[in-house]
Amino acid sequence: MNKLSLKLLLEKLMSRQITRKEFVMLKDDMKNSQDKDIDSALHSIWESSTNDTLMSIDVKERIRYNITRQVVMSERKKTVSWIQIVAVIAIPILFCLGSYYYFSSKYAFEPETFVVFTEKGQRTQLLLPDGTHVWLNSGSRLCYDTDFNKNSRNVELEGEAFFDVSQNKNSTFKVKTSNVNVLVHGTAFNVSAYRNEETINVFLVRGKISVENNADNQLLAELLPDQRISVSKMDMKWRVESCDAEMESLWTQNMLKFENVPATEVFRKLAYWYRMNINIENLNKDIRYGFTLKSESLKEILDEINKITPINYKINGKEATIKYK
Amino acid sequence: MNLEIHMKLVKNLKSGSYEDFNKLYTIYADMLYHFILGLTKSPTEAEDIVQDTFLRIWQSRESINPDLSFKTYLYTIARNQAIDVLRKHVENVAFEEYICSEAFQEHSENDVEKNISFDEFKDKLSKVKEKLTPRQKLVFEMSREKGYSISMIAEELQLSEKTIKNQLTQALKILREELAYCFIFLFLLF
Structure with a gap:
């Protein structure tokens, strides 16, 4: 049996390509490896990793929020312990020198x-x-x-x-x-x-x-x-x-979803989503659309719509004109 | 990514700018998250490690060297936890089971989020385990999670080996049926 390197096995694990046999190999390898060997394998995988897979924004912001909260809490704790130390030293001095020093401690609360x-x-x-x-x-x-x-x-x-x-x-x-x-x-x-x-x-x-x-x-x-x-x-x-x-707060949604929605309604929402004025000519009231959009531009959407129902369109700043053929 | 801007961010972080720390988080969090997620298949582990790593970067901001790559620095801060969590997972019986399961093998390349994570798998397994009788569950856990042999379990529970074998067969049968989607097999060892 070919012996695969630890790095290759780990890469296979990461890309979900690892077989049962290879996993057993990985398990044995890990058992017999020191931290520094695992480290060098991981490090070289890390250096070649890229930033092209994004995490979901909810998770990313939740972690950011947790970090911020912990930072705030630990800074507050620091302030308190600092104040306590100052208090122990300062109280006797305060007796001697009056309240002058007391006011200097207020900077700790900035x-x-x-x-x-x-x-x-x-x-x-x-x-x-x-x-x-x-x-x-x-x-x-x-x-x-x-x-x-x-x-x-x-x-x-x-x-x-x-x-x-x-x-x-x-x-x-x-x-x-x-x-x-x-x-x-x-x-x-x-x-x-x-x-x-x-x-x-x-x-x-x-x-x-x-x-x-x-x-x-x-x-x-x-x-x-x-x-x-x-x-x-x-x-x-x-x-x-x-x-x-x-409708005005549509932009807070991560995506806009249409399922068999009349064209007039679709364009009304698109106008809010892109903050544009959309004028439509020759619209057949029976047309309905179903699609989901995330970060596509209005132009991309109109190109898609054109494939389903042929249209001409013009985008000019905040103004878009759509003409059904 | 522009190297000069990054160096400036790191410099500002060193001198205590939370704003630039936040920017570095915005740029690098995804990379670290997916690195840990790739190793553990566990979103909760990945989340914990990202949070802890960035928190430690903020706390030790004064000792950072702005001339070195932030990416490498990020790795060195996350390294020990990454190795620990990897060792822990590879040793975990449930993880091995997960790796060999259909849920793991049938992955989609394009939509990473659709793949069943180890967390979801563990959840399912523990829910299904509730369908076993207390004794079946005990025997299953001793055999599969603690790695005891049949004779060791028999001795420990003061039961015959035949009884233990029966209990285990029944437990595996129930789990197999309940987890039909997830499993190709449950431990060939048996």
Whole structure:
């Protein structure tokens, strides 16, 4: 029988190609190998491994959240033990020198800031320490301090995020943006405050929220479900209009699934998904589609649709025109 | 991937930037996760090790050398746990059973997530074991999980070898039927 190297056996295990015989060989090999031999086999497999298989975003963000939580907890512990040591030394000194030194210890409480951000074309989800679920849209950043949830629940947002805020009557949840703040108790809503856009948009799915001016904390408006407020950054002029909040928050879904859905409905959803205006000509009302999309562009989808039902289309910035042949 | 940007991230991590630590996590977590998952077929093990490794990288950030490859550094931090978990799995009877099962062999190359993981397999096995009588279960575990011989079990339980053989045959029969999808065979040793 050919003797296979440990590395090859491990590679076979990893690619699910290993046979029963080979597994027994691997088992024997492992038993007779020292850690350093296993290490060199693993190391060489590791160096040739690539980054092309992604883990599911839920798992990735769960681990990120757990790491952050443990970091926060261990830093807090450090602070406490440091304070304790200082207290033991400082109390006698305090008696002698008065309260002067007492105030220097307050620096130990300076909070750190966590920043979560997404690159262009990426989205992510995260769980804040109070259980609030946040979906962060592409090209956005969200900051919060290590003392989040201690006395207040404040986050700062640039870009767009959807919040499903966990209920806490005693602590208001506050989203600060460049110009407006959103105050809530327990609800689901979306804030869009991109730096390069002229307005800040907030819409509400359920619950109740207040929107205030960031500069003077003056109340602008209270929103009810399915309402949207747009605030102009230039002059802080605002208006409230009704909207379909559930459709507007479609982007938080990882994928969009259609099963035998009428074409009009499909295009309505696609318009929300891609944030485009879609105009349709010569549409036959009986056409139905079934497909799933994840990260495909509108162009790719239209090319697919063209294969089923021939169309001409033109995409121009935020405007798309589709003509059935 | 741009090497210079990576070196800058590592430098910033060394000086305490949690933001850049997060970026490194975003870039490298998937690679480590799939490496461990490949070795163990267990999402929970992979998750634990990724979490622990990155946590330790943050905690020992000051001793990191920004001139060396972060990928290699990541491996050296994960190495001991990887070796331990690999040894543990290869020695595990249930793992061997899983490797030889249809569930393992019938894999799909394209959709890694569709493959039955070792975690799911263990779950199924422990659920099915509940269908055995307490004595069948005991005999099965002693034979398959602790590697006792028939005579050793007979001595330990103060029963005849014939009784033990019968118990084991029945246990294997039940498991085989219940796990028809998962197993080609359950231990040829018998």
